[in-house]
Amino acid sequence: MTPERSPGGRAQSHVIGVALLLGITALSMAGLTATVGTVVESNTAGVDAGRVSADLDAAFAPVEVTGHHRGIVSYTDGRLRTVERTVRILNASGEVRRVDAGGVVWSSHGHRVAFVAGAVVRGPPGNAVMDADPALALSARTAVVGVAVLGDARFSYAGGGRVPVSTRVSHSRTVHGDGEWRVAVETATARPWRAFFEQRGAVTSVRDFDGDGVDSVVARFPGTREFHLVVHRLHAEAGR
Template sequence: MRRAQSNVVSVALLLGTVMLSLAGLTASVGLVVDSNTATADATRVSTDMERALSPVESTGVHRGRISFSEGTLETAERELRILDESGVVRTVRVDSLCFKSGSRRVTYVAGGIVRGTNGSARMYSQPPITTSRDGGVLVVGAAKLNASERVVTSKTGTSAHVWTNVTHARTTLGNGTYRVAIETEATGAWRRHFERQNATTTIRDFDGDGIPSVVAKYPGRRFAYLVVHDMRMEVR
């Protein structure tokens, strides 16, 4: 009788261990599926943003679509500044369009797309800011969303339709030494981008709103232009 009871207890313990293992495996599979879905969304959104928001190549009305299975798509106030020896000479409210799903983010600001998690991010698509390495000419393209605040949320899959009506305006800033400041939460990705352009970078909060700006200082004197690409974006 004791041996039979012992066998029953052993079988019960074994079944309990198996059930715990299966529960752990199910949870792990669930996490992997969620992670893969979020990664696929980030990849798709990055590509869609690049296609839908291409103001340098576009003039007039353009329509695009940004698709994702779960997350939020929202605008936020952001500014681009150009500084010379005396301080800020131009401020453009460029704003941002940000996709969030868990810890993953894809953010469009000033014509650049940054993709990554809360802990790290990288430049997916470069902004239209061009310069020679040591001097000469600096062209600052400011992609301006010019959109009313809008939030699109989905937990079952959606497509946000994006309309833009693009115009361009160029301003000559003249010869001098210049810095360009981009307001962004993804400071690491923007610093690395500017440093690859031979600029030195610092961090500064110009307006005290808690959102820092990456300030890129270009070496040498150069003739600068500001080109504002006004998109007048609508998201539906």
């Protein structure tokens, strides 16, 4: 004997089915909205990264500028902050000179731009490129290395906006004797620094000198050269 089914039961099942469908649709739309929002934020941050890279290069300009200089660093979102970075000069006997260069880093949604020692590097660790090269000139007899030093500036800005940057740039040169020289630049993005030095004939390695978790790219220039260190002191200040 076939069991009876009531019309009310079919109606109730239909209502439950519609409710489940609406719930699934709502969850799918929420997931889609979140995904679209993430993509938009990432794209915006990508555009910001290009702008920040150009702005940092123009605002600091350690080689081109002497005296007072002003610039603006603009971005839609993210964080702009100073970091501790050191450049070391070494010869066969060990460390000859240590320069507390400092650095400026902007980051947002996986994108990153850093100004260190005169170079601008764009991209996160492991996937970064050098947008502006540091100052380096090599010949058969000399090596001239320029290092930009921020000074005592310490700041951190979160969110979007326009951050004014002012510098008062001065330059000094120290000449060291003949030898086989090494330059060690502390950086969170080692790959573009290694590529830069190796393209100019240096042999590179990576070492954490002070145990702070940030490696230095060590570039060794084969052969005997007279070494010139040019320090570009920026005396930088930033503020809204």
